[in-house]
Amino acid sequence: MKSPTVELKLPILPNMELIATQTADIIANHMHLSEEQSGEISMALIEACINAFEHSKTENSIYIHFIVEENSMIIKVIDQGIGFDKSKVEIPKIENKIGNDERKRGWGLQLIQALMDSVEFESTNAGTTITMIKNK
Amino acid sequence: MSDFKTLVKELNEVVIIETEGYLNNEGGQKVYDICIEKMNLGSRKFLINLTGTKVVNSIGVSILIEVIEKLQEVEGKLGYYNMAPIVEKTFHIMGLSKYSSLYKTEESALAEF
Numbered sequence: 001m002k003s004p005t006v007e008l009k010l011p012i013l014p015n016m017e018l019i020a021t022q023t024a025d026i027i028a029n030h031m032h033l034s035e036e037q038s039g040e041i042s043m044a045l046i047e048a049c050i051n052a053f054e055h056s057k058t059e060n061s062i063y064i065h066f067i068v069e070e071n072s073m074i075i076k077v078i079d080q081g082i083g084f085d086k087s088k089v090e091i092p093k094i095e096n097k098i099g100n101d102e103r104k105r106g107w108g109l110q111l112i113q114a115l116m117d118s119v120e121f122e123s124t125n126a127g128t129t130i131t132m133i134k135n136k
Numbered sequence: 137m138s139d140f141k142t143l144v145k146e147l148n149e150v151v152i153i154e155t156e157g158y159l160n161n162e163g164g165q166k167v168y169d170i171c172i173e174k175m176n177l178g179s180r181k182f183l184i185n186l187t188g189t190k191v192v193n194s195i196g197v198s199i200l201i202e203v204i205e206k207l208q209e210v211e212g213k214l215g216y217y218n219m220a221p222i223v224e225k226t227f228h229i230m231g232l233s234k235y236s237s238l239y240k241t242e243e244s245a246l247a248e249f
Contacts, residue, residue: 039222
């Protein structure tokens, strides 16, 4: 049987990521995930949406698929932007950001990886899909 | 949906900024502007009461890193209290806990400030 799936299409407008977190909260509640797990999913989702909004360099919408498995929630955040090379993304360290001109931003991927149980990136010049899994 | 509000009070030379709403780039900028304005008037100790902020993003939190940087220049300090668990976890992951202080309550924060 196909796993139940919720699909969202979000326009690239300010704070649309909060619609995704509200959906994630409802699904997490349905799956009986803890409040801590639900918070981690929301935070990772916010960062994935912001990355898609800001870095995809596209005006197209982004798509989010929530797949409800027996023992996990799978979330795919899909954009149709120009893609990125993950190997070129530096791991941020606050020590390097304080007291110099280095930009303070750039924490999204680190947060996503720290908060989710599994994260995979597929990126081409036609778009990026981030697949994040939170286990029960 | 994401109106960010602040309430500012001062107690024993400590500026306390109570926030309500999503700490995104606009929210972070509001907090930054308040801190800079108060720093220009001589304030050096800042506490942020995050009781009304259950959701943050890394851009908003990054602006707090700029506040920390500005405070370091004048030997000031920044702390936070009443944090939702995921907000506290985010601050730890981003390393803010190395350069500013996290407290459970206003009382415990003021006791150390």
